Amino acid sequence: MTTAEVAAGPLSDFDHRAQLRRAVIASTVGTTIEWYDFLLYGQMAALVFAKLYFPSSDPLTGTLQAFAVFAVGFVARPIGAAIFGHYGDRIGRKAALIATLLLTGLSTFLVGCVPTYEQIGIWGPVVLVVLRFIQGIGVGGEWGGSVLLSMEWARTSKNRGFLAAWPQFGGPAGFFLANLAILAFSQMSGDQFLSWGWRVPFWLSLIMVGIGLSIRLGILETPIFQRVIAEERSRVRRSSRSSNANQRRSCSPRSREWGKWLPSTYTTPSFSPTA
Amino acid sequence: MGQMAPVYVYNAFVFTYGMKVVGASRDFLLIVLLIGSFFSFFTIPFSGYLSDRLGRRHVYIFGAAATGLFAFAYFAMLDTAMPGLIILATLIAFAFHDLMWGPLAALTAESFTPRLRYSGASIGFQLAAVFAGGPAPMIATAILASTGSGQMIALYIFGCAIVSVAATAFLPSGRDRDFTRDHV
Numbered sequence: 001m002t003t004a005e006v007a008a009g010p011l012s013d014f015d016h017r018a019q020l021r022r023a024v025i026a027s028t029v030g031t032t033i034e035w036y037d038f039l040l041y042g043q044m045a046a047l048v049f050a051k052l053y054f055p056s057s058d059p060l061t062g063t064l065q066a067f068a069v070f071a072v073g074f075v076a077r078p079i080g081a082a083i084f085g086h087y088g089d090r091i092g093r094k095a096a097l098i099a100t101l102l103l104t105g106l107s108t109f110l111v112g113c114v115p116t117y118e119q120i121g122i123w124g125p126v127v128l129v130v131l132r133f134i135q136g137i138g139v140g141g142e143w144g145g146s147v148l149l150s151m152e153w154a155r156t157s158k159n160r161g162f163l164a165a166w167p168q169f170g171g172p173a174g175f176f177l178a179n180l181a182i183l184a185f186s187q188m189s190g191d192q193f194l195s196w197g198w199r200v201p202f203w204l205s206l207i208m209v210g211i212g213l214s215i216r217l218g219i220l221e222t223p224i225f226q227r228v229i230a231e232e233r234s235r236v237r238r239s240s241r242s243s244n245a246n247q248r249r250s251c252s253p254r255s256r257e258w259g260k261w262l263p264s265t266y267t268t269p270s271f272s273p274t275a
Numbered sequence: 276m277g278q279m280a281p282v283y284v285y286n287a288f289v290f291t292y293g294m295k296v297v298g299a300s301r302d303f304l305l306i307v308l309l310i311g312s313f314f315s316f317f318t319i320p321f322s323g324y325l326s327d328r329l330g331r332r333h334v335y336i337f338g339a340a341a342t343g344l345f346a347f348a349y350f351a352m353l354d355t356a357m358p359g360l361i362i363l364a365t366l367i368a369f370a371f372h373d374l375m376w377g378p379l380a381a382l383t384a385e386s387f388t389p390r391l392r393y394s395g396a397s398i399g400f401q402l403a404a405v406f407a408g409g410p411a412p413m414i415a416t417a418i419l420a421s422t423g424s425g426q427m428i429a430l431y432i433f434g435c436a437i438v439s440v441a442a443t444a445f446l447p448s449g450r451d452r453d454f455t456r457d458h459v
Contacts, residue, residue: 042287074404074405074408074409075405077401077404077405078398078401078402078405080397080401081394081397081398081401081402082397082398085393085394085395085396085397085398086394088393088394088397089389089390089391089392089393089394093393096393140397140401143396143397143400143401144384144392144393144396144397144400145393145397147380147381147383147396148384148392148393150380151380151381151384152389157327158327159324159327160327160381160385161323161324161325161326161327161331161377161378161381162320162323162324162326162327163323164323164380164381164384165319165320165322165323165324165326165377165380165381166320166323167380168319168323168376168377168379168380169315169316169319169320171319171376172311172312172315172316172319173312173316175286175308175312176309176312176316179308179309179312182305183302183305183306183309224389228389
């Protein structure tokens, strides 16, 4: 199986620090976009979606339907977590994080392009639900990877909590930007907000994705993941190469580990219900 | 759970409660939340730092307990309808919440070995979001509709906090384990 690029050798102190900084920024920007997109949709569902996409129903049903669209995003999140968790633990953190960023950002951008019920009828709300589902899958894969990207660059256990708090910082940052965008655009006079103003905050997501992508493409796979992969490869190589008894003896405990590792990837040993 | 439920009450349900019960305007509440999240820019990295010094579980449990207890005062302060007190209540609520939110990432990730970590942490977190976070505003709305009291919603937050404190206390400490290796 291919993995993300492995650094040529151990990085120098200076390069490690630079990578660490870049990784922390990449993960914080990513979670900011993630929360911005997810919360923007939630807020807009109440403000405009009911009026523009569910007009045939009475106002209350319209709001309920818009929230149903909102709930679809929630249901999609664990699905995204399972999909990107699977690939992130096998192929690597970096590849998974680039995919989640694109998925979340592009689906959010497209939400801003969906024609209204008046223009294309029932397809309006249908496309909205589908986009929300795709967005939720991206959001579901984003958080875990961002946290690992920051944490797995930590050199010691002394600052892991501090580093992992930065992707958490993306929560209020995304919330702040989403609410700021709504506050700014809802001040527009008359029907302008309802007719096109509400779409602009969704389009702005594209700019943030561009920034996020340019940072994420430049990061290396985390050292911890690189090492785990390298160790597994050499383990496999050694056990397949073992021809003489001496080698077999030395590798047998390792292949036993390998045998235990395989089933363990499909089960979850410790799980925190508080998260 | 103790983190997810309150955050959706403080960020989403506050509009329902603030506008219908307290009589505040939507824009005012939006600005209060903007101030609150700006404040969180500082408290989140700080609580992550605290978790390195004092232990993640200790900080998290303290945050959960404080959030559970403060919920009663939060609704009492909102009920006064005084802008200053509403802002203060929001800031304190956010600060206690951030004591959970800051260390949460490291706490979750440290529960798993590298080859399971992405799946384990992601699925755990997202399931919590679906079961505790998503329904929280609806549960709060239902409680408000049937009792009409903010204190009953505080009781709900308090209950979620108890679950969190208990679950975190049972979580093995990540400190004595090697974060960087797959231990089999």
